[in-house]
Amino acid sequence: MHAPVLVEQVIDAFVRALGPEPEGFYVDGTIGAGGHAAALLARFPKLSVVGCDWDPDSLLEAERTLAPFAGRFELVRARLSELAETCAERSAPLAVLADLGVCSLHLDRAERGFSFMSDGPLDMRMDPSAELTAADVVNRTSESDLADLLFHEGGERKSRRVAAAIVAARQRLPFKRTAALAGVISEALGGQRGKTHPATRSFQALRRAVNGEGRELDVLLDDAHAVLAPSGGALVVITFHSGEDGVVKRAFGRGRRADRWELLTDGAVEPSRYEVRTNPRARSARLRAARALTVEASA
Numbered sequence: 001m002h003a004p005v006l007v008e009q010v011i012d013a014f015v016r017a018l019g020p021e022p023e024g025f026y027v028d029g030t031i032g033a034g035g036h037a038a039a040l041l042a043r044f045p046k047l048s049v050v051g052c053d054w055d056p057d058s059l060l061e062a063e064r065t066l067a068p069f070a071g072r073f074e075l076v077r078a079r080l081s082e083l084a085e086t087c088a089e090r091s092a093p094l095a096v097l098a099d100l101g102v103c104s105l106h107l108d109r110a111e112r113g114f115s116f117m118s119d120g121p122l123d124m125r126m127d128p129s130a131e132l133t134a135a136d137v138v139n140r141t142s143e144s145d146l147a148d149l150l151f152h153e154g155g156e157r158k159s160r161r162v163a164a165a166i167v168a169a170r171q172r173l174p175f176k177r178t179a180a181l182a183g184v185i186s187e188a189l190g191g192q193r194g195k196t197h198p199a200t201r202s203f204q205a206l207r208r209a210v211n212g213e214g215r216e217l218d219v220l221l222d223d224a225h226a227v228l229a230p231s232g233g234a235l236v237v238i239t240f241h242s243g244e245d246g247v248v249k250r251a252f253g254r255g256r257r258a259d260r261w262e263l264l265t266d267g268a269v270e271p272s273r274y275e276v277r278t279n280p281r282a283r284s285a286r287l288r289a290a291r292a293l294t295v296e297a298s299a
Helices: 008-020 037-045 056-065 080-087 136-139 143-154 159-172 178-188 200-211 212-233 244-255 273-278
Strands: 024-028 046-051 075-077 095-099 235-237 262-263 286-292
Touching: 008 037, 008 095, 008 235, 008 286, 024 037, 024 080, 024 136, 037 046, 037 056, 037 095, 046 056, 046 080, 046 235, 056 075, 056 244, 095 212, 136 143, 136 159, 143 159, 143 200, 159 178, 200 212, 212 235, 212 286, 235 244, 235 273, 244 262, 244 286
Parallel strands: 024 046, 024 095, 046 075, 095 235
Antiparallel strands: 235 286, 262 286
16 A cells, blocks of 8 residues: 655645635645545545546556545546646646655556566656656666766766666666666665665656656646636645755745745655654655745735
8 A cells, every 4th residue: 555655744734725624626746546635635525636647557546545535536647747737627726736756556566667676677657658768768878977867866976886887787788677777776886784775866866767757847836836826725745855855945935035935834844753664665755835826915
């Protein structure tokens, strides 16, 4: 079962922005297995959700998760960057939630190729019909570009060492499987020494590159204010990477100075120690939230 992260903090952000009994719909831009949506619909009986995801498997799983809330959810196959299009024929949503992490639905299915913990094809596509796979990135990217990708998209500080090891290994045999890649990365970094697997950051970087996650976030942050401003709605973003969190922080900061966003969180909200103990995948999660201001409201 997928355990959504920072659930109580998401609920608190909704209460701060919308009051204790919001009535209307919100958009879950990355609904995944539907964990956050189920928690929000259970907490707020007058709330409904338009749940979006580009992965058809996620939409099937979300439909099962949300079955107890029949009539209060609509599922749409759409990218996070298609928020404006999703809302074009609807009234302004009360809020938009974007959980940028990969869910257990992907990590626990070796055939999807997201996990370094179980062997599978080196895939990592959220959209199974997309052409680019993680194997393409690993086997075709130059060493310098690969090092930059691992550093900027995954925060891997020893990216040059990892890239050099990958390029040397692929000259002998191209990478096709996750276990082989994870092994090369782990060896290059001296093996596991703490709780975090050595391949964690590199795999995150490859997933973000394959799925264009940096661009998806940029478009969301550009479009969200126009979508939310008519309702004074909230944007709640959960990141799992310091670079992603920095992008959200800077966007909200610029919006605050321009009287476009009212910050609802004092810095990044982190999971409790209890949550990290019970759900280790939550350890790097960070939440930021802001409410959209109209020109009249900010004047």
